[in-house]
Amino acid sequence: MIREITRPDFASFWPTFSAIIKAEETYALDPDMTQQEAFSLWCESTLEAYALVENDVVLGIYYLKSNGMGPSRHICNCGYMVANEARGRGIARLLCEHSQERAIAFGFQAMQFNSVVSTNEVAVTLWQKLGFSIVGTIPRAYKHSQLGLVDSYVMYKWL
Amino acid sequence: MIREITRPDFASFWPTFSAIIKAEETYALDPDMTQQEAFSLWCESTLEAYALVENDVVLGIYYLKSNGMGPSRHICNCGYMVANEARGRGIARLLCEHSQERAIAFGFQAMQFNSVVSTNEVAVTLWQKLGFSIVGTIPRAYKHSQLGLVDSYVMYKWL
Numbered sequence: 304m305i306r307e308i309t310r311p312d313f314a315s316f317w318p319t320f321s322a323i324i325k326a327e328e329t330y331a332l333d334p335d336m337t338q339q340e341a342f343s344l345w346c347e348s349t350l351e352a353y354a355l356v357e358n359d360v361v362l363g364i365y366y367l368k369s370n371g372m373g374p375s376r377h378i379c380n381c382g383y384m385v386a387n388e389a390r391g392r393g394i395a396r397l398l399c400e401h402s403q404e405r406a407i408a409f410g411f412q413a414m415q416f417n418s419v420v421s422t423n424e425v426a427v428t429l430w431q432k433l434g435f436s437i438v439g440t441i442p443r444a445y446k447h448s449q450l451g452l453v454d455s456y457v458m459y460k461w462l
Numbered sequence: 463m464i465r466e467i468t469r470p471d472f473a474s475f476w477p478t479f480s481a482i483i484k485a486e487e488t489y490a491l492d493p494d495m496t497q498q499e500a501f502s503l504w505c506e507s508t509l510e511a512y513a514l515v516e517n518d519v520v521l522g523i524y525y526l527k528s529n530g531m532g533p534s535r536h537i538c539n540c541g542y543m544v545a546n547e548a549r550g551r552g553i554a555r556l557l558c559e560h561s562q563e564r565a566i567a568f569g570f571q572a573m574q575f576n577s578v579v580s581t582n583e584v585a586v587t588l589w590q591k592l593g594f595s596i597v598g599t600i601p602r603a604y605k606h607s608q609l610g611l612v613d614s615y616v617m618y619k620w621l
Contacts, residue, residue, distance in 0.1 A: 324532065331534035373483065374605040375490035375577060375614070415600065416532060416578070439598015439616045441574065446533040455534070457598045457616055 305401050308354040308364060313342050316354065316361040319386045320345075327448035329426065329457075330382075331418045345382070350409065353401060355394055362389035365398045367405055370415045379411040395426070399433050403462055413461050419452040420445045437452040464560050467513040467523060472501050475513065475520040478545045480502075486607035488585065489541075490577045490614075504541070509568065512560060514553055521548035522555045526564050529574045538570040554585070559593050564621060572620050579604045580613040594619040 313320075317338045324332045324341075336344070346352040350367040354361045363385040370380035381402045385394045406414055416435065419426055427437070439457030447453045472479075483491045483500075483603045495503070505511040513520045522544040529539035540561045540606040544553045565573055574596065578585055586596070598616030606612045 327533045331530040331532055333532045333535075371490040371577065371603070373490055373492045374607070375488045375603055376492075377605065378600075378603060411534065413602070413604075418530065438600055441537075441597055441616065441618055443572070443620065444530070444534055444537060444574075449535070457600065459600055461602065 304357070305353050305355045305397065308346055308352045308361075310342065310346075312354040312356065312361050313346060313352075313364070315384070316339065316364055316384070317341070320384060322387070323384055324397060327446070329420050329423045330384075331420075331445060350379075351405065353398070353405075355398060360386075362386050362392075363394040363398050364380075365402050367402050367409070369411075370417070377410075377412040378415050379406045379409070379413070380415055380417065381406070395429055396433065399430070403433075403460075407462055411462060416456075416458040418444065419455055419456040419458050420447065422447060422450055427456065427458075429459075430458050434459070463516070464512050464514045464556065467505055467511045467520075469501065469505075471513040471515065471520050472505060472511075472523070473497065473563075475523055475543070475545070476500070479523075479543060480499060481546075482543055486605070488579050488582045489543075490604060512557070512564075519544050519545075521551075522557050522563050523552040526561050526568070529576070536569075536571040537574050538565045538568070538572070539574055539576065540565070553596065554588055555592065558589070562592075562619075566621055570621060572618060575615075575617040577603065578615040578617050579606065580615055581606060581609055586615065586617075589617050589619075592619070 313453040325334045349366040352366040355363040370378040433459040437456045438459045443452040444455040484493045508525040511525040514522040524542040529537040594617040597618045602611040603614040
């Protein structure tokens with residue numbers, strides 16, 4: 304079930320969230336941010352945030368927010384995270400499809416990901432399958448913990 | 463003289479700022495934002511903001527801020543505005559060169575413009591002259607008041 308995230312949902316997902324940002328392989332977020340800072344960023348500074356919950360376990364989360372103001376306010380942005388133990392089960396796809404429905408309900412016409420790390424092939428491939436295109440390549444935009452400076456992609460879909 | 467912007471500087475520049483966002487031709491900002499909202503966005507939610515002042519008249523302004531967190535914190539972002547009566551005098555160039563010096567002083571390694579409206583040829587050409595490259599083209603990213611939906615560019619320079 305995908306439902307609006309609650310503070311307890313976020314708290315139960317925090318070990319995954321923290322591990323993902325500490326890995327410094329996929330997200331351009333401060334690896335040392337606190338749970339409260341992360342909650343504020345993901346759930347309070349956004350339009351809405353959802354959790355995919357199965358048997359009371361949060362397997363994945365996403366947020367939806369505006370990506371531009373004024374003449375670019377028709378573009379939204381989302382971020383997704385999936386728990387390690389739930390990988391390979393199509394959770395990210397479900398979250399992304401849900402987020403596109405929500406974006407359309409809000410009146411957004413396009414969705415933009417500003418920083419998809421180029422070495423995150425699983426994500427890049429999935430977004431492409433879901434209709435997103437690589438519309439930009441930012442050279443050396445991401446300091447990958449294992450690979451050093453790598454490019455990141457701007458990915459975009461007209462909804 | 464380029465100096466850190468003061469609240470009176472910003473107030474004196476506000477008619478230009480307001481005209482620029484109301485034109486909806488170059489900036490992805492809410493055209494109806496208030497002076498206080500604009501001050502907060504430009505001068506308080508940034509690392510620093512500067513004004514180019516000549517004979518007590520503010521001819522141009524810019525801000526400098528981070529464009530990414532964590533593994534992308536080496537990238538900064540800037541925005542520039544020039545008063546109509548000062549166009550063609552190289553003010554934007556001076557501001558951009560100053561901002562690159564400040565960015566380097568802060569330890570940034572790259573500067574990224576996330577949304578350069580593709581029809582804003584004066585800006586695109588100037589940024590290219592100053593070493594920025596178009597690294598992405600976001601289709602139909604900007605609702606231009608005269609031209610309708612136009613592309614916007616992501617421009618980038620390794621400092």
